[in-house]
Amino acid sequence: MTNKLLVDEMKERVFAANLALPKAELVKLTWGNVSEINREAGLIVIKPSGVSYQTMQMKDMVVTDLNGEVLEKGMKPSSDLATHVELYKAFKEINSVVHTHSKHAVMWAQAGREIPAYGTTHADTFYGVVPCTRQLSSEEVTSAYEEETGKVIVETFNEKKIDPSAVPGVLVYGHGPFTWGKTPQQAVENSIVLDEIAEMACATEVVNDSVMPIPQYLLDKHFFRKHGKNAYYGQS
Amino acid sequence: MTNKLLVDEMKERVFAANLALPKAELVKLTWGNVSEINREAGLIVIKPSGVSYQTMQMKDMVVTDLNGEVLEKGMKPSSDLATHVELYKAFKEINSVVHTHSKHAVMWAQAGREIPAYGTTHADTFYGVVPCTRQLSSEEVTSAYEEETGKVIVETFNEKKIDPSAVPGVLVYGHGPFTWGKTPQQAVENSIVLDEIAEMACATEVVNDSVMPIPQYLLDKHFFRKHGKNAYYGQS
Amino acid sequence: MTNKLLVDEMKERVFAANLALPKAELVKLTWGNVSEINREAGLIVIKPSGVSYQTMQMKDMVVTDLNGEVLEKGMKPSSDLATHVELYKAFKEINSVVHTHSKHAVMWAQAGREIPAYGTTHADTFYGVVPCTRQLSSEEVTSAYEEETGKVIVETFNEKKIDPSAVPGVLVYGHGPFTWGKTPQQAVENSIVLDEIAEMACATEVVNDSVMPIPQYLLDKHFFRKHGKNAYYGQS
């Protein structure tokens, strides 16, 4: 496949995935962004910064190298690009990153709490708690903010020994969610699920203020029903 | 009626009922499933596993025998089929089962609480509390999980002496709701009502933290206004 | 105007007002009903019982006399007709009644609490608390339930000395809201406002658990800005 064809296909997927965000009511105005990486071709494609979802076109998607340097003349990339780059560098198995300000995930991020696995809806997609990063320091915010946001996500997964393939999302303290996946569509679906389980978890605590997470064996059952070599959900 | 005609009509109803789930905002992505049984013909028709509601076609509905053994070449049935089979075996008067992860019913399932009958909206459809099962054991989850899910629902109705015709739904602890009915349409409507009363009940407790269920005589009045030989709601 | 023309116009307004309920997301399935009265002509027109909003036609509207006796062959009237009749008998200035199970108004009805006037959104339509009736007794429920529901609403307004023109709605304990107005459209709008202020009031208490109602002078200002001879809101 020529590089031109490959870039066009990446733009098509990234464009479609970005449009899926307002459709799923995960973003308002120009919020949110989706990117895709192709490590072999050395390319990242990402939403342009601050562009309306109503007027945005496929050709507006911005192409960069693996360090986030823009390769084509055109629009400026999403201001969150450096966060995406950090995640791609550390999480080798992912090919797409999504950032939104979806309201229920943001609530937990603002509350500074990880989301406990209260049910099978959670376990089907996230194998354990969805972690929340520590707060960034003043130095981190005032120096290379977006890059440091990526670094603190990676630090969180390393310190808590969480596998980013098994827990494809995170809450950044005081900010909001990032999710990822093998494809832009999967990464967007993980954002949809994350917001849904965030809403469910909040209300679960309202209904029962001493609720406990589901047991490990149920978490195992549901996650591995959908993921890994013994998965039996779906048609494949 | 030939078996072919009968199967086609079952597929049509099951297909329509499945599509009603995302339309009523009870499911996201590929979540949820509806089945119908015809005991005399020895047939169950159910949604295929993990298929998108946008691309799913009527012919994709999966036909099985009364034990859930697939009878036609084609797609794999919903992974929750074994739960449906258990419910059909125990609850002789029902012809359709619906499973969703509708958010408000899930909240109560995750909280591990039965939904009290706080009002007539509840009583019109559910004659008393909507029960919540006990938690499944590790052995039950790791052996025949979906079948055991059905068994624990039946156990719940037996132990609490609840008539599944009078309370056409349940919460599975840490998981979510199942509802049933005489037809796929009725079973779906019961899922719609269940989610609505789950949301209402949660907020009712927020507005009044010492709220009590409605008295038995009001529960009787509303349920039997719509159900049984003295019903006078509707046109029939 | 001939009686035929008058009935047709009543049916048209009642039909349109009933369809406005699902559009405003105040009802699900076949819930809810709107009626209109013409006292001089001795007629009430009301939604038929248990009919789907998708298939309901204008001609299905049921015509009764002022005691709720059906005057035309056709569908059965809403099972709540007797409640409407009681309200028309007691509240001479109203021409339309609406009943819904709109979720936020139901929450307060189930909680058994009147809705305090926490803001100007409330005061623009309801001049003071929206009252909640006492619970009906077993005798009232088992004898003439729907009629007694009307009677307990009237009792509530009498005992609390509330003018039904100034507070065009009520919560029936453990059941849900009724609203009314000069026209079916106005009565529906009052149901829309009632559900909105019910939702706002619940969350207001979450945000501030010692919140107080607005002062009487602000209640006066907003209500009389829209109502009565010194009103100056709108174009008339």
Next chain:
Amino acid sequence: MTNKLLVDEMKERVFAANLALPKAELVKLTWGNVSEINREAGLIVIKPSGVSYQTMQMKDMVVTDLNGEVLEKGMKPSSDLATHVELYKAFKEINSVVHTHSKHAVMWAQAGREIPAYGTTHADTFYGVVPCTRQLSSEEVTSAYEEETGKVIVETFNEKKIDPSAVPGVLVYGHGPFTWGKTPQQAVENSIVLDEIAEMACATEVVNDSVMPIPQYLLDKHFFRKHGKNAYYGQS
């Protein structure tokens, strides 16, 4: 540009911005209003009072002078015009004002609380708390209510030393939100953001009842990423 052309363009923007309110689900019925000012031309254009969004036409927009005196024959202006006029007099850098009864902003206004800056979604648009005015006195309400509403907003910004360009919105105690901006579109977007952060802030406190605002350095980073001479969000 002739005065006629200028007025037509103002009407077009004000009309479009008013229609954006129900589309963004910030208003119900005839609630809400948007205006635009042109100080050099001595003109304000505002929504007419109490007109349905479904039937409202561009030509119905009302033209007044800088004191709110109507200049053209036609409809009556929004009853909140005097509030807009006060804001325009005091806040020289704004060209548009929006008033809604959007439910989440109203909840905080009714609770009488300012909205803390709990996250970057807030900080992207509002540089610090969104303040809540004091309660108006009986004298203020009974004399020139709408004008006094404007005055108490200005008083709030003066006393708390808040720059209305940096915090383009306010909650009026017991009433609801006003927002503003350089253009009607921007003022509407600020209303959208205000309602969203109001909802997020309420739930953030539910998830964590001892949550703290984000640190000043993160507030600075996000606000100045989008605003001022060092802004780098967007395409300009």
